[in-house]
Amino acid sequence: MKIDTEKSTVIFEAERVSFAYNNHQVALQDASLTVRAGERLAILGTNGCGKSTLLKILDGLYFPTSGTLRAFGEPMTEEVLLDGARAYAFRRRVGLVFQDPDVQLFSPTVWDEVTFAPLHLGLPHPEVIERAEWAMSLLDIQKLRDRVPHRLSGGEKKKVALASVLSLRPEVWLLDEPTASLDPRSQSRLLDFIWELEREGNTVITATNDLAILEEVADRVIIFSEDHQIVGEGSPQEVLSNYELLAKCNLIHEHRHKHGEIEHEHPHAHRYTHEHKHEK
Amino acid sequence: MHIPDGYLSPATAAAMYTVSLPVWYLASRKMTTRLTGRSVPLIGLFAALSFVIMMFNVPLPGGTTGHAVGSVLAAIVLGPWAASLAITVALIIQAFFFGDGGILAIGANAFNMAIAMPFVGFYLYRWLSGGAVTPSRRAIAAAVAGYLAINVGALLTAIELGIQPMLFHDAAGHALYFPYGLGMAIPAMLLGHLAVAGPVEALVTGLVVSWMQRTNPQLFETAGGVTQGATGLSRWAWTGLLSLIALTPFGLLAPGTAWGEWSREGLQQLGLGYIPEGFDQWSNLWSAPFSGYDIPALNNSTVGYLLSALAGVVLILGVIFALTWFIGRLRHRREDGRTG
Amino acid sequence: MSQIPTKAKRGRRAARGFFEKTLGHLTETLEHTLFAEEIARQDGMLQSLDPRAKLLGALALLIAISLSHSLLVIAALYILTLPLAAASRVPMGYYIKRVWVFMPFFTGIIALPALFSPFTPGEPLLTLIDLTSPRVYLAITVPGVVTAAFLLLRVGSSVSVAVLLMLTTRWVTLLKALRTLRLPQAFVLILGITYRYIYVLLHAANNMFIARRSRVMRRMSGAENRRWLAASIGTLFTKSYALSDDVYLAMQSRGFRGDSHVMGNLEWRRADWLWLTGSLVIATAALWVGR
Numbered sequence: 020m021k022i023d024t025e026k027s028t029v030i031f032e033a034e035r036v037s038f039a040y041n042n043h044q045v046a047l048q049d050a051s052l053t054v055r056a057g058e059r060l061a062i063l064g065t066n067g068c069g070k071s072t073l074l075k076i077l078d079g080l081y082f083p084t085s086g087t088l089r090a091f092g093e094p095m096t097e098e099v100l101l102d103g104a105r106a107y108a109f110r111r112r113v114g115l116v117f118q119d120p121d122v123q124l125f126s127p128t129v130w131d132e133v134t135f136a137p138l139h140l141g142l143p144h145p146e147v148i149e150r151a152e153w154a155m156s157l158l159d160i161q162k163l164r165d166r167v168p169h170r171l172s173g174g175e176k177k178k179v180a181l182a183s184v185l186s187l188r189p190e191v192w193l194l195d196e197p198t199a200s201l202d203p204r205s206q207s208r209l210l211d212f213i214w215e216l217e218r219e220g221n222t223v224i225t226a227t228n229d230l231a232i233l234e235e236v237a238d239r240v241i242i243f244s245e246d247h248q249i250v251g252e253g254s255p256q257e258v259l260s261n262y263e264l265l266a267k268c269n270l271i272h273e274h275r276h277k278h279g280e281i282e283h284e285h286p287h288a289h290r291y292t293h294e295h296k297h298e299k
Numbered sequence: 300m301h302i303p304d305g306y307l308s309p310a311t312a313a314a315m316y317t318v319s320l321p322v323w324y325l326a327s328r329k330m331t332t333r334l335t336g337r338s339v340p341l342i343g344l345f346a347a348l349s350f351v352i353m354m355f356n357v358p359l360p361g362g363t364t365g366h367a368v369g370s371v372l373a374a375i376v377l378g379p380w381a382a383s384l385a386i387t388v389a390l391i392i393q394a395f396f397f398g399d400g401g402i403l404a405i406g407a408n409a410f411n412m413a414i415a416m417p418f419v420g421f422y423l424y425r426w427l428s429g430g431a432v433t434p435s436r437r438a439i440a441a442a443v444a445g446y447l448a449i450n451v452g453a454l455l456t457a458i459e460l461g462i463q464p465m466l467f468h469d470a471a472g473h474a475l476y477f478p479y480g481l482g483m484a485i486p487a488m489l490l491g492h493l494a495v496a497g498p499v500e501a502l503v504t505g506l507v508v509s510w511m512q513r514t515n516p517q518l519f520e521t522a523g524g525v526t527q528g529a530t531g532l533s534r535w536a537w538t539g540l541l542s543l544i545a546l547t548p549f550g551l552l553a554p555g556t557a558w559g560e561w562s563r564e565g566l567q568q569l570g571l572g573y574i575p576e577g578f579d580q581w582s583n584l585w586s587a588p589f590s591g592y593d594i595p596a597l598n599n600s601t602v603g604y605l606l607s608a609l610a611g612v613v614l615i616l617g618v619i620f621a622l623t624w625f626i627g628r629l630r631h632r633r634e635d636g637r638t639g
Numbered sequence: 640m641s642q643i644p645t646k647a648k649r650g651r652r653a654a655r656g657f658f659e660k661t662l663g664h665l666t667e668t669l670e671h672t673l674f675a676e677e678i679a680r681q682d683g684m685l686q687s688l689d690p691r692a693k694l695l696g697a698l699a700l701l702i703a704i705s706l707s708h709s710l711l712v713i714a715a716l717y718i719l720t721l722p723l724a725a726a727s728r729v730p731m732g733y734y735i736k737r738v739w740v741f742m743p744f745f746t747g748i749i750a751l752p753a754l755f756s757p758f759t760p761g762e763p764l765l766t767l768i769d770l771t772s773p774r775v776y777l778a779i780t781v782p783g784v785v786t787a788a789f790l791l792l793r794v795g796s797s798v799s800v801a802v803l804l805m806l807t808t809r810w811v812t813l814l815k816a817l818r819t820l821r822l823p824q825a826f827v828l829i830l831g832i833t834y835r836y837i838y839v840l841l842h843a844a845n846n847m848f849i850a851r852r853s854r855v856m857r858r859m860s861g862a863e864n865r866r867w868l869a870a871s872i873g874t875l876f877t878k879s880y881a882l883s884d885d886v887y888l889a890m891q892s893r894g895f896r897g898d899s900h901v902m903g904n905l906e907w908r909r910a911d912w913l914w915l916t917g918s919l920v921i922a923t924a925a926l927w928v929g930r
Contacts, residue, residue, distance in 0.1 A: 078892050115892045121882070125831075125890060126831070127831055131811070135893050139895050167811075170838075183893065184893070303794050304797030304798070304801070305790060305792075305796075306790070306794065323826070330825045340832055341883055342833075343831075343833040343836050344879050348872075348879065350837050351840045351844055354844075355844075355868060385829075388833045395804070396675070396810075397805075398805070401701075401797055401798075402797075403705055469708050472761075474753075478750070506866070510872075510873035511873060
């Protein structure tokens with residue numbers, strides 16, 4: 020349920036943001052974008068194009084080497100996030116789900132994992148417990164409570180990772196490659212989960228290279244080129260029909276193959292639904 | 300080099316805890332105050348890496364295998380304080396979960412492997428690598444530091460073990476804990492470490508440092524601050540001196556020194572009534588006799604043994620700490636001279 | 640003439656030896672953690688105790704074993720751990736074998752020479768060689784046997800207590816216990832993270848070794864092996880370095896600012912008092928008897 024007045028609220032405002040690792044390894048070049056409350060935004064690009072870096076910048080984990088970023092109307096600088104109260108206020112509103120759940124699961128048990136965020140953001144203990152229970156029941160992982168997170172299966176790990184952010188109840192969700200390395204069933208469950216988040220009015224920013232999920236997770240798509248720049252923007256339908264742009268960003272490639280006797284060529288995206296007709 | 304429970308008397312174990320505790324305390328304070336939380340996962344990473352490295356059997360020329368500790372490697376990247384914490388954590392997990400090394404002996408094991416090794420190794424490395432422009436020099440410095448540091452660790456272990464029979468025995472003179480004296484423990488430990496574990500630590504430290512320079516050069520940039528060292532000559536002279544320290548026990552065991560009671564004649568004076576077969580060859584090998592005869596407690600020389608053993612321990616520790624301190628000071632002065 | 644082939648053979652065996660040994664170590668450790676976790680999860684006597692009580696009780700027993708001057712007392716303390724292990728569903732065979740077959744292999748070799756007269760002179764128990772000219776004398780002596788027995792029994796019993804503690808305590812609860820026992824927060828936090836990384840690294844290392852075993856057909860020289868090992872340790876390091884970076888970011892993202900918070904839900908019950916008092920009394924009694 021999206022309310023129009025909310026849509027006008029600007030959440031992130033990035034202006035020519037660049038970032039380089041160790042001051043020389045460029046990961047993001049002059050990115051400008053605006054994200055409004057309740058928006059469903061996808062950041063599309065190949066591996067290493069800078070979309071993960073952008074999510075980390077939006078989450079206040081990295082700081083732009085040049086350019087400015089404002090979040091909730093406030094400038095996002097290292098100083099702001101070093102201030103305890105302001106950092107807490109920001110972190111309570113924004114949650115990042117990492118691509119690799121192994122990265123995110125560092126606690127000894129699932130319960131510790133799910134309580135980590137509310138506990139560390141200073142919520143009173145009864146509320147921490149209540150939120151953790153709620154998050155676990157929503158993802159149906161109560162029976163994993165005492166398990167060691169890194170010994171779970173891939174799908175279970177992803178659920179725990181989601182629950183660990185869900186217990187924070189952030190209004191802005193940053194998802195890095197949410198469907199990567201998930202089996203089809205877990206994938207569709209995850210898409211349901213994202214859809215539910217969006218329905219409740221959360222802002223969801225999904226970084227992905229999976230063209231198949233674009234329409235399900237986004238109303239608006241931003242495309243990154245391989246040299247770390249934003250090269251296009253549009254609705255999922257517009258982006259998906261722009262073969263030239265997709266090919267340029269290395270998201271699809273010419274594909275030559277045989278169907279019985281017929282050999283032909285067409286643009287092909289890995290993991291993209293493979294549908295086409297043959298003219299006899 | 301992991302001492303199990305039962306080898307050390309509780310008194311020694313407690314003493315080693317009291318030595319290690321202040322270092323742990325200072326190290327964890329440094330972690331929480333001076334450094335940001337960033338160091339926590341990095342220290343954990345090195346603790347885990349050291350744990351796994353201790354499982355890697357490295358083949359040596361000649362057909363034997365051995366494993367490294369990784370303390371010096373950790374110290375080169377993290378600095379000695381954080382490396383101390385990392386290796387201590389690895390040792391605690393080994394003691395509690397895999398029974399490698401005793402629980403009461405954690406203080407002693409940590410002192411040998413998590414305190415002495417990284418500190419000695421770190422300052423040696425810094426000072427050997429000096430301005431450290433060439434990767435090969437860094438790798439060699441790391442290897443040399445690794446070699447010497449593990450031998451210092453082994454020497455300390457041997458001393459802790461070797462003083463047991465002199466200090467702790469029952470009324471009948473039976474050794475209650477580790478049964479062999481310094482004359483046996485030191486050569487046995489050092490021979491193994493000079494010949495096997497030392498080369499392995501050197502190989503692992505040197506090879507991994509050279510590998511890391513190629514793949515993660517920023518580690519060396521950020522760990523930086525490696526200042527221009529003393530001239531090559533004095534540096535290698537220092538190395539020689541440190542090697543001598545590592546070899547000190549051989550010197551101490553030579554007949555005619557303060558520990559000369561352990562010479563061939565000493566055996567007869569002690570009234571053992573025989574000289575073990577092959578003793579002459581052995582004594583030629585490292586000028587040290589078979590020991591174990593420092594166990595008869597009701598001997599008048601017990602007090603003498605005890606005093607000389609303690610003096611030896613204090614001497615060696617004193618030299619090591621003075622050296623570390625001195626090298627650190629030299630470095631500071633150089634840094635001051637540079638900025639000022 | 641026979642020199643060269645023997646040497647080559649030895650080198651080859653060592654090359655395979657290091658490989659199989661390391662792989663064996665890695666696999667064994669991985670299996671061991673799983674096994675320990677499984678037993679610690681069972682509903683047994685020691686499992687139901689508060690980890691703090693268990694830890695303190697175990698320390699009291701360890702100190703008693705360590706301080707006792709009587710072989711009988713140490714043996715008695717060890718025998719006491721047997722019913723404890725049984726009541727905690729620790730498989731008896733495993734418990735005894737793990738300690739007395741595998742663990743003191745090292746200690747056994749160390750204790751062996753102490754049996755003989757050159758190392759521990761004294762009243763002979765069994766004279767092996769006694770020649771006058773040349774003077775050669777070798778005997779197993781009474782003090783030698785006592786000395787070796789002290790070492791073996793002490794090490795074996797201490798390891799048993801540690802094994803029992805480890806098998807019946809889940810890592811998580813032990814961490815909690817350490818935290819409430821006033822260890823510095825940073826320290827406990829590092830302990831927790833390390834345990835997690837060890838698991839990741841063990842898996843990665845295991846995979847590397849298995850992958851190499853299936854790929855490499857010919858024997859490799861010692862130098863090649865060493866290079867390969869250095870590269871694997873390096874790869875492990877690089878992988879885990881990136882991982883540790885991201886783990887830290889993930890922690891930060893969820894509010895971590897250098898200090899850790901936990902909800903203490905450890906419960907100290909009457910059984911814990913009973914256990915702690917019991918082990919203290921036994922330890923004191925053992926010290927008194929075994930003075």
